[in-house]
Amino acid sequence: MLELNARPLTPQSFAPFGDVIDARTADSFPINEGRTQRHHDIAKVETLGDDARTLISIFVSQPVELPLEISYLERHPLGSQAFMPLHEEHFLIVVAPPGDDVDPAKVCAFFTDGRQGVNYRPGTWHAVQSVLYREGEFLVVDRGGAGNNCEEYPLEVRVTLG
Numbered sequence: 001m002l003e004l005n006a007r008p009l010t011p012q013s014f015a016p017f018g019d020v021i022d023a024r025t026a027d028s029f030p031i032n033e034g035r036t037q038r039h040h041d042i043a044k045v046e047t048l049g050d051d052a053r054t055l056i057s058i059f060v061s062q063p064v065e066l067p068l069e070i071s072y073l074e075r076h077p078l079g080s081q082a083f084m085p086l087h088e089e090h091f092l093i094v095v096a097p098p099g100d101d102v103d104p105a106k107v108c109a110f111f112t113d114g115r116q117g118v119n120y121r122p123g124t125w126h127a128v129q130s131v132l133y134r135e136g137e138f139l140v141v142d143r144g145g146a147g148n149n150c151e152e153y154p155l156e157v158r159v160t161l162g
């Protein structure tokens with residue numbers, strides 16, 4: 001069993017896996033006569049393969065128990081997948097870099113601060129959505145279309161916090 005202690009999510013630490021979606025760290029500029037600040041082009045949505053299209057969905061998730069014990073990671077080779085909390089929910093992230101095999105030494109675990117979302121780039125191995133403490137509601141942007149866009153990799157991981 002791989003044991004990991006989750007650490008705070010930062011754009012730099014998450015860079016090998018995708019983007020952190022956070023108004024506080026994005027480039028922004030005023031629009032709408034100054035009434036709105038546009039936090040611009042925060043994450044790269046990618047949809048690959050036949051009949052690819054972008055999906056917008058909402059996930060309502062029940063909280064996970066801690067320590068989080070998972071038995072597999074998954075990846076979406078044909079598209080990115082973004083999760084943005086709608087009510088400042090905190091969630092756990094377990095990721096490994098894209099590739100056909102997962103090197104346990106490269107598996108990382110993070111926790112978010114409520115203001116952060118993530119966008120997994122295509123092929124990033126990750127645990128399924130794991131909200132902490134209370135039911136969570138997330139806006140999800142990912143890829144629809146032909147082909148298999150969800151592959152699993154068996155891996156036993158236990159994640160603790162703090």
Ligand SMILES: NC(=O)N[C@@H](O)C(=O)O
Pocket residue numbers: 074081126127128129
């Ligand atoms: N299956 C699904 O839509 N969600 C997963 O990909 C996930 O990462 O939670």
Ligand code: NI
Pocket residue numbers: 074076081126128
């Ligand atoms: Ni996924």
